[in-house]
Amino acid sequence: MRTLLLGSGGRESAMAWALGRSSVVSELIAAPGNPGVAEFAALAEVELDSPSSVDALAGRIDPQLVVIGPEAPLVDGAADLLRARGMKVFGPDADAALIEGSKSFAKAVMAEAGIATATARTFTTVAEAVSFMDELGPPFVIKADGLASGKGVVVTEDRSEAIDALEDRLVRGVFGDAGRRVVVEEFLSGQEVSIIGVSDGRTILACDPAQDYKRALDEDNGPNTGGMGSYSPVPACPPGRVEEISQEVLNPVVDVLASDGSPFVGALYAGVVLTESGPRVMEFNARWGDPETQALLPRLRTDFGELCAACAVGELAGAELRWRKEACVSVVLASAGYPGRYVGGMPIHGLEDAAGIAGVEVFQAGTAVREGDLVTAGGRVLSVSALGDNFEQARNRAYQAASRIYWDGRQMRSDIGARAVESESLSRSMSAHPASGEGRGATK
Ligand code: AMP
Ligand code: GLY
Numbered sequence: 001m002r003t004l005l006l007g008s009g010g011r012e013s014a015m016a017w018a019l020g021r022s023s024v025v026s027e028l029i030a031a032p033g034n035p036g037v038a039e040f041a042a043l044a045e046v047e048l049d050s051p052s053s054v055d056a057l058a059g060r061i062d063p064q065l066v067v068i069g070p071e072a073p074l075v076d077g078a079a080d081l082l083r084a085r086g087m088k089v090f091g092p093d094a095d096a097a098l099i100e101g102s103k104s105f106a107k108a109v110m111a112e113a114g115i116a117t118a119t120a121r122t123f124t125t126v127a128e129a130v131s132f133m134d135e136l137g138p139p140f141v142i143k144a145d146g147l148a149s150g151k152g153v154v155v156t157e158d159r160s161e162a163i164d165a166l167e168d169r170l171v172r173g174v175f176g177d178a179g180r181r182v183v184v185e186e187f188l189s190g191q192e193v194s195i196i197g198v199s200d201g202r203t204i205l206a207c208d209p210a211q212d213y214k215r216a217l218d219e220d221n222g223p224n225t226g227g228m229g230s231y232s233p234v235p236a237c238p239p240g241r242v243e244e245i246s247q248e249v250l251n252p253v254v255d256v257l258a259s260d261g262s263p264f265v266g267a268l269y270a271g272v273v274l275t276e277s278g279p280r281v282m283e284f285n286a287r288w289g290d291p292e293t294q295a296l297l298p299r300l301r302t303d304f305g306e307l308c309a310a311c312a313v314g315e316l317a318g319a320e321l322r323w324r325k326e327a328c329v330s331v332v333l334a335s336a337g338y339p340g341r342y343v344g345g346m347p348i349h350g351l352e353d354a355a356g357i358a359g360v361e362v363f364q365a366g367t368a369v370r371e372g373d374l375v376t377a378g379g380r381v382l383s384v385s386a387l388g389d390n391f392e393q394a395r396n397r398a399y400q401a402a403s404r405i406y407w408d409g410r411q412m413r414s415d416i417g418a419r420a421v422e423s424e425s426l427s428r429s430m431s432a433h434p435a436s437g438e439g440r441g442a443t444k
Contacts, residue, residue, distance in 0.1 A: 003305065004061055005030040005041060006048060006078070007069025010332070010365035010383040011290035015069060015304070016040040017361060018297045022305025029061055035374060036364025036382075048073050055081040064088065067308050068266070071287050075101035075147060079266075088312035092286050095262040099253065100269075100286040103145050103183045110281060113252035117281040120185035126166045132184050133162060139187040144169050146178030150226050155187065188273040188280055193237045194230075194292045195270045197250040198307060200316035201263030204254045206246040208299065208323050209234040210292035211420075216339060218415045225339040226380055229416030230295040231329045231391065235423035236274060245272055245279050253284070265311055294363050294383040295330040299323050326359075329394040329417035330385040331402045335366070336409025338379035344368075346376040346407040354401035359387040359394070362401070376407055391420040 003025045005016055013036040019025045020040030030041035031054075037043065044061065047053035049072055058066060066082050068074055068091030077094035091097075098105045104122040109115075119136070122145060123129035133140050140162035144152030152175055154165040169179030193211055197204040210232040216222035237245075249270050257264045269285035269292075288296075297304065301322040310316045335342035348367065351374065355362050363385060366378015384402045388394030395417040402412055 001025055001064040001305065001309065002027040002061070003029070003065045003067065004058060004063035005033075005037075005067045005069065006046065006054065006073060008032050008034050008037070008048070009069065009290050010363045010380060011288055011293040012069040013037050013363035013365065014294045014297045014361075014383070014385070015067060015288070017363065018300065018304035019067070019308075022303050024303065024309060025065075025305040029063065031057055034364050035367050035369050036362070049076065051076050051078040051081050054078040055085070058082050058085065058087060065090070065305070065309050065312060067091065069287065071097065071100050071147060071285065074266070074286050088309065089265065090308040090312050091266040092264045093262065096257050096264040097286040099257070099264070099284045101147055103143050103283070104181060106284050107183070109253060109256050113256045115249055115252060115281055116278060118186040118188050120183050122181050122183050124170065124181055126163070126170050129166050129170070129182055129184050130163060133159075133166075136184070136186050141185045141187050142166055142169070143183040143185065144175045144179040145181035145183055146175070148175045148178045150224070151175075152178060153224065188275055188282055190273045190275040191236045192282065193234050193272050193274060194289050195237075195242060195245045195250065195272055196288060196292065196296070197246065197254075197268045197270070198311055198316070198321075199250075199254050199264050199266065199268055200311045200314045201265045202254065202258055202314070203316040204246070204250045204268065205316065205319065205321050206242050206250055207296055207321060208232055209237040209242055210289065210295050212289060212292055213413060213416055216413075218413050223339055225334075227289070227291045227332065228334070228413045229329070229331045229383075230289075230291045231327065231394070231417040231420050232292070232295040232299055233323075233327065235420055235427065241274070241279065245270065249279070249281055265314075291330055291332055291380075291383050294385045295328040298328050298361055298385050298387050299326065324387065326387040326389060327391045327394040327420065328385055328387050329391065329398040329420070330383050331398045331412055331416045332380050333382045333384065333402060333405060333410055333412050334380050335376050335378070336411055338411065342379050343409070344375065344377045345370065346409065348374045348376060348381070348405065348407045350404040350406055354384060354404040357386070357397055357401045357404075359397050360401040361385045362405070381407075381410075391417055391424045395421055
């Protein structure tokens with residue numbers, strides 16, 4: 001199958017890597033891609049924010065399968081145009097992608113489907129929003145309703161900061177149309193887990209769980225980012241929990257969207273908080289997670305090209321997802337200053353050295369080739385993913401590889417996957433000393 005992959009981030013590098021290994025993908029073209037994607041695909045130019053540019057490119061290439069990575073073209077209706085041409089597309093039409101494109105739409109779908117989520121209301125004026133915010137109490141959670149490149153959410157204990165966030169969105173128009181409506185919601189406390197399901201519009205299959213690290217600095221300090229690393233599977237979310245989330249969250253969303261005439265074809269990402277009273281949904285995305293995908297696809301044994309095609313043609317029923325038993329830890333290497341202003345153009349060294357470590361794949365995100373040299377060209381520059389027999393091995397490999405890669409100002413968190421290593425050693429010591437599993441300090 002001649003396959004077109006749209007996108008240019010670390011997620012798309014991992015997707016290109018997986019499509020490059022697919023037995024059904026005979027030719028891979030990526031647009032716009034990046035130098036890492038170019039190892040697996042021929043690159044073409046496209047304006048991702050312009051559905052007509054995507055449509056024109058697809059018209060020229062005439063692919064047998066189109067896989068859409070990022071949310072913007074989905075929400076803007078690129079998949080609709082391609083399907084209108086009769087093309088097979090992995091990625092939802094605009095009306096189904098609204099599950100990510102509008103937080104209030106997502107809340108309405110959850111209400112219809114009876115899905116447990118944070119109590120929330122949508123506002124267009126500051127005074128009403130503040131009064132609901134005060135009813136809920138701190139920590140305050142304020143969200144721009146529309147797409148804001150991951151920057152539309154503020155979570156704070158500080159009431160005046162929350163009011164400032166409301167004014168930024170509703171009065172000062174900092175987020176443009178995306179912030180004309182805000183969602184004020186209850187704070188959910190617990191571990192976050194990303195459950196991504198692949199769907200053909202009727203059937204949805206849940207992937208193994210992954211966990212993302214949103215904050216810039218160790219121990220979840222510093223500002224929110226696009227994600228500084230990930231790991232999979234998630235010891236805090238065992239298979240029974242994934243099945244429960246699949247039954248109680250993913251299936252009902254797919255059913256509601258299908259019965260409303262907007263079947264969801266593609267990757268439905270549920271951001272779930274494991275609260276004391278059970279899993280509750282924090283957000284939906286209409287695509288694979290970044291950087292979760294960089295920890296998931298190295299573990300996927302199912303042919304990724306076949307899987308995307310089965311979704312695109314509505315033939316997922318009866319299929320199954322198969323996963324390696326190994327753990328995967330993926331560490332993001334970012335430019336100095338990220339998620340604020342950063343300087344690009346720094347020469348990157350040590351990539352081959354890093355990729356030589358067993359189990360390691362380096363996925364490129366913000367990179368470019370300048371005068372023959374690979375240089376930084378974005379906030380998140382690379383994802384270093386490593387498989388291992390357990391989390392300890394995967395994490396050691398990922399950090400060993402990451403330490404071989406350097407450029408001026410390179411930053412990374414040093415605690416990606418540490419939580420999983422802890423859970424792993426705790427469960428090892430509990431199974432070695434079963435009677436000591438109660439109370440604190442579980443070792444005898
Ligand atoms: P989002 O942009 O929706 O992914 O939100 C960014 C981050 O804000 C999430 O990963 C959470 O860490 C945090 N967040 C969003 N909504 C809530 C909530 N209701 N309760 C607690 N934290 C939240
Ligand atoms: N990792 C979070 C996201 O993809 O939105």
